[in-house]
Amino acid sequence: MGALGATPSQTVGPFFSCGLARRHTVELAPPGVSGERVTVEGRVLDGEGQGVPDALLELWQANAHGRYAHPEDTQDRPLEPAFRGFGRVPTDCDGRFRFTTIKPGPVPGPGGVTQAPHLVVSVFARGLQRRLVTRLYFPGDAHSGDYVLGLVVPERRPTLVARRGDAPGALVWDVILQGQGETVFFDC
């Protein structure tokens, strides 16, 4: 413990869009950013299967080269100035969300073992007193060596992997807050 205790988290409540909408970012990769373009669509659902209309996802990811735009990522891989790697995506009245980005490259993981391409995700909503932290992985990648997926019992891992949609580059991923098929959330 440090000398100062950390400030407790509190819910974003129902009215956060007034303060957070200015930084809504549903297109993470402007034209010219390299990488495979993907569109992720899904819903945030509550324990009764109802869409959560007042949820907000925040996304953080590396670029296509597997480099984070942050001073602590000192890998000798290219940065792309036009790509921050941050997204902030609200749900609509049915709990639906949609964002476009590029698939990140693999990034280093513990023990020198590379992590499979992924986004880290924070979920905020009225009723959530702390954010929920989860990850979004991509279909078709080798996931067996991934440190974080390896912490999750196999039957729940599919909640962390997007499914392919109908159109090219389309991915589908739901966030189930509670109950059957509940998304894996991390103590992080």
Add this chain to the structure above:
Amino acid sequence: MAGLRGYRRPAEGTQPPHLHPPYRSSLKRAPREPLVRMEHTLSEVTGPVFGPEVVEACDLARGPRGEALGERIVVSGRVLDEDGRPARGTLVEVWQANSAGRYLHAVDQHDAPLDPNFTGCGQTLTDDDGRYRFVTIRPGAYPWRNHPNAWRPAHIHFSVFGPAFATRLVTQMYFPGDPLLAFDPIFNCTADETARVRLVSAFDWDTTTPEHSLGFRFDVVLAGREATPWER
């Protein structure tokens, strides 16, 4: 990435549980499965960096056609980590109800007036000492439907990033001496009283501006860094 240092976890009871039945909205939204414990990787010790593109909006009390109604206040403080190190250049976003207890939001149905000169939203970057400062209006209390005759104490929402994904925090700032605090399920969801009272700002003569506004000080303390790397 040899020697990756993670961020510290909160001590027991110093952060709210996900499920807090007195706060009804948590009942259908809090996960029931235990969280999966993980150590931080490069993905969690990095995070978005916001810079000069941020358009500062620090004076919420001045609207397009004049001054907002209500009691002008200065809210200022520092964003620090648990070891007292400032979070420099970090984005702070705030939002709040107006002096009548009404948000500028389509979903807010409280029968109280909107103020055309008050949006209740601000943003700024901390300076090299982690300091931020907003001029605003003291928000009003407002009713909500959590339980019969439920009222939220006056509060200002704060969203802070800090240096990493792991330090992201959204919280609420309250006012000292508010009689509603004792009855508010959201304020009281943190079991540890020492931790809970960190959400209450302090009246501050140093930032009280003569003939203009009362000062309230609110420091935001983010998770500190582990002293040693967890893996090499």
